[in-house]
Amino acid sequence: MKKIFVLLVTILALVVPARAEIMAMQPNVKLGIGERPAVMFVKLHNKGAATRLVSAASPDFERIELHAHKKNPYGMMRMVKVDAFQVPANGMLALKPGGHHLMLFGFKGKKDDTVAVTLQFADGQTISVRAAPSQRDKMHHHGH
Numbered sequence: 001m002k003k004i005f006v007l008l009v010t011i012l013a014l015v016v017p018a019r020a021e022i023m024a025m026q027p028n029v030k031l032g033i034g035e036r037p038a039v040m041f042v043k044l045h046n047k048g049a050a051t052r053l054v055s056a057a058s059p060d061f062e063r064i065e066l067h068a069h070k071k072n073p074y075g076m077m078r079m080v081k082v083d084a085f086q087v088p089a090n091g092m093l094a095l096k097p098g099g100h101h102l103m104l105f106g107f108k109g110k111k112d113d114t115v116a117v118t119l120q121f122a123d124g125q126t127i128s129v130r131a132a133p134s135q136r137d138k139m140h141h142h143g144h
């Protein structure tokens with residue numbers, strides 16, 4: 001059984017040119033005001049094969065959704081929940097305001113503690129990201 005497994009791993013290593021090598025940079029978590037969800041941005045640098053970010057989880061939140069922005073039929077940008085984010089080979093996926101982002105619901109940590117978020121990729125890899133959350137700034141809301 002073990003030999004078969006080793007053989008299988010060897011074959012996989014030959015077939016799959018490289019695995020994704022992802023580094024998370026500049027993580028940024030903003031807590032929502034009141035009951036509103038938090039948002040997380042991060043830059044995912046990938047030095048390997050393409051993969052997909054398929055989910056995220058944190059002991060500090062009830063659940064995390066992957067959100068993208070799409071134009072609705074009236075031409076307005078709206079957030080939509082998606083199943084995965086593509087991470088390009090030898091490239092970068094930037095989660096940023098107005099683009100892809102993580103939406104974190106049900107904060108159960110402490111405001112002054114760092115939060116830990118685990119990112120799960122399609123190839124089975126996970127990365128842990130820590131960030132010191134900031135409060136979303138009321139000044140920047142402009143009433144909408």
Ligand SMILES: [Cu+2]
Pocket residue numbers: 067079101102103
């Ligand atoms: Cu969102």
